[in-house]
Amino acid sequence: MTRTTDHPRFDTLVAAFQHTATRAPDDIALRTPGDTTTLTWRDYAAEVRAVAAGLAALGVRRGDTVALMMGNRVEFYPLEVGAQHLGATSFSVYNTLAPEQLAHVLGNSGARVVICEPQYVPRLRAGGAELDHIVCLDEAPDGTVGVAALIAGGDPAFDFEAAWRAVRPDDVATLIYTSGTTGNPKGVETTHAALLFESYAVAEVLGIRYGDTITSYMPTAHIADRLTALYFQEVFGTQVTCVADPTGIAPALAELRPTIWGAVPRVWEKLRAAVEFAVAAEPDEQKRAGLRWALEVAGRRGARQLAGAPVPEELAVEWQRADALVLGPLRAELGLDRVRWAMSGAAPIPPETLGFFAGLGIPIAEIWGMSELACICSVSHPDDAKLGSVGTLLPGMEARVADDGELLVRGPLVMKGYRGEPEKTAEAIDADGWLHTGDVVTIDDDGFLRVVDRKKELIINASGKNMSPTAIENALGAATPLIGVVAAIGDGRPYNTALVVLDAETAPRYAGQHGLADASASALAADAGVRAAIAAGIAAGNAKLARVEQVRRFRVLPVFWEAGGDELTLTSKLERRVIAEKYTAEIEGLYAAEPSADVLEPEGVPEPV
Numbered sequence: 001m002t003r004t005t006d007h008p009r010f011d012t013l014v015a016a017f018q019h020t021a022t023r024a025p026d027d028i029a030l031r032t033p034g035d036t037t038t039l040t041w042r043d044y045a046a047e048v049r050a051v052a053a054g055l056a057a058l059g060v061r062r063g064d065t066v067a068l069m070m071g072n073r074v075e076f077y078p079l080e081v082g083a084q085h086l087g088a089t090s091f092s093v094y095n096t097l098a099p100e101q102l103a104h105v106l107g108n109s110g111a112r113v114v115i116c117e118p119q120y121v122p123r124l125r126a127g128g129a130e131l132d133h134i135v136c137l138d139e140a141p142d143g144t145v146g147v148a149a150l151i152a153g154g155d156p157a158f159d160f161e162a163a164w165r166a167v168r169p170d171d172v173a174t175l176i177y178t179s180g181t182t183g184n185p186k187g188v189e190t191t192h193a194a195l196l197f198e199s200y201a202v203a204e205v206l207g208i209r210y211g212d213t214i215t216s217y218m219p220t221a222h223i224a225d226r227l228t229a230l231y232f233q234e235v236f237g238t239q240v241t242c243v244a245d246p247t248g249i250a251p252a253l254a255e256l257r258p259t260i261w262g263a264v265p266r267v268w269e270k271l272r273a274a275v276e277f278a279v280a281a282e283p284d285e286q287k288r289a290g291l292r293w294a295l296e297v298a299g300r301r302g303a304r305q306l307a308g309a310p311v312p313e314e315l316a317v318e319w320q321r322a323d324a325l326v327l328g329p330l331r332a333e334l335g336l337d338r339v340r341w342a343m344s345g346a347a348p349i350p351p352e353t354l355g356f357f358a359g360l361g362i363p364i365a366e367i368w369g370m371s372e373l374a375c376i377c378s379v380s381h382p383d384d385a386k387l388g389s390v391g392t393l394l395p396g397m398e399a400r401v402a403d404d405g406e407l408l409v410r411g412p413l414v415m416k417g418y419r420g421e422p423e424k425t426a427e428a429i430d431a432d433g434w435l436h437t438g439d440v441v442t443i444d445d446d447g448f449l450r451v452v453d454r455k456k457e458l459i460i461n462a463s464g465k466n467m468s469p470t471a472i473e474n475a476l477g478a479a480t481p482l483i484g485v486v487a488a489i490g491d492g493r494p495y496n497t498a499l500v501v502l503d504a505e506t507a508p509r510y511a512g513q514h515g516l517a518d519a520s521a522s523a524l525a526a527d528a529g530v531r532a533a534i535a536a537g538i539a540a541g542n543a544k545l546a547r548v549e550q551v552r553r554f555r556v557l558p559v560f561w562e563a564g565g566d567e568l569t570l571t572s573k574l575e576r577r578v579i580a581e582k583y584t585a586e587i588e589g590l591y592a593a594e595p596s597a598d599v600l601e602p603e604g605v606p607e608p609v
Helices: 013-020 041-057 076-084 099-109 118-127 147-152 160-165 192-206 223-236 246-256 265-281 285-306 313-334 351-360 422-428 469-477 506-513 521-526 528-542 576-582 584-590
Strands: 028-031 038-040 065-069 089-092 111-116 133-136 172-177 187-191 213-216 239-242 260-263 341-344 364-366 398-401 406-410 435-443 449-454 483-489 496-502 551-556
Touching (some): 013 041, 013 076, 013 160, 013 223, 028 041, 038 041, 041 076, 041 147, 041 160, 065 099, 076 223, 099 111, 099 118, 099 187, 111 118, 118 133, 133 147, 172 223, 187 192, 192 223, 213 223, 213 260, 223 260, 246 313, 260 265, 265 285, 265 313, 265 351, 265 506, 285 313, 313 351, 351 364, 398 435, 422 435, 449 469, 469 483, 469 496, 483 576, 496 521, 496 528, 496 584, 506 521, 521 528, 551 584
Parallel strands (some): 028 239, 065 089, 065 111, 111 133, 213 239, 260 341, 341 364, 496 551
Antiparallel strands (some): 028 038, 172 187, 435 449, 483 496
């Protein structure tokens, strides 16, 4: 089913913005929780014009590159969109990059100007990137230009109209630096035309309205945040709430009650864990029993939906009662009671997590895409979706599956190329225009895609059996909220094992509920109760896996892993090669003939196959 919108179509983001800003100039376009800061469309457009004039006075022209480095804040938007209006390629860098990484990204992009918060100036300078100007928000350290001075320096005679009308659909609108697990990140060049095709196609499937409300809380260097909170806003006129600290997303959701929303799987898993912990910690026994009953009903409904089976009338009636008494108020408490659709993407989400939220009555669509495809390439509306699939291809895109199962995609979303790397571009896009995605998929008779895993990450055990580590990790991780990350091991081995890392947010709550004074990773990893809970979770996860996939041994590492650290990319993907090297001793210990006391086994451990 298509869900058309009444939005006129434009061929550049800046043309779309110019229209959107005039629809209702006094409406709030940007805000922070509690309306501490707000910006109307009228003032937004005026600031965009002023920023464009200021950047032009610094020498920025069409085709130049401008980088931004800041948190999720209202001020980001006029600066980014102002650069766009000059025809510049404007992009964000991850705020956690080390100096040498910054130097690579800025050098490869050809950035002439960086607009940043003052805290990042020392790191920029330490990296040694050659820049014409550093523009600073809040305050301007020596040798930098303040935003106020930037705007004051704009030529009053600057021809803003001519500048934005000169922007062409094939101009590179942004760069997205992939967080690849090997080597330096590559800069994906994405055009205005691709981003507009993306926006209109997603709106056709999901439906996006003027005034829809959404949050910006993921890094603006991530294509998911740029698409949903920046480009959708320019094209459709959504209202964006900027959440400066991503750990504050839960109260921000409750305050905003967005109409559309998206998150990576880990955020959905954390929301689920918060619900389950809140139910377990409810002091009123009667209320706790009611909550458990409602979640049990929701679980049965979600399981039916996951299986693609009809919900029996008796269960539907019981769910309606649970919804009226518990689930509806719970959705409101989460701030997700007004959501028409929500998305999960960037990595596979455990099916149990999808089923959990479907059971609660929260409509989640799992999407598939990649930076090289402007973010989203397949999605179905929650009303039409098959839970566990990543939907169908957006209208106008083509796909085929190679002999080895790899998905190849062709169409308007395919990137222009990797900046400055023609050889790598040619490796990714063949002579016929097919992007080789690196993902192994299946496509059913109705066109729904299911992602098996990354082609290069499949486990092939000592017996030659191919397995998806992601499927194993999701099955285990979904079994208990204590698990933050699972790294499945088994390539070339006789059986599978796993390294388990505790969740940094859930672990302290567990410690508090169980009277543990020390909530550090090392203390909890050694705690008998924690180990038993993890073992039970591994056993429950194993029960959902084929015998050959099941994990025979595991160990709980005495550390927390953070995105952007050694073990996880900035988008929380596992750095499998780094993990294999860094934890060689721990991994070998999992296969020792006489394992140490830190090597644990779940109940019902399978014999090696």
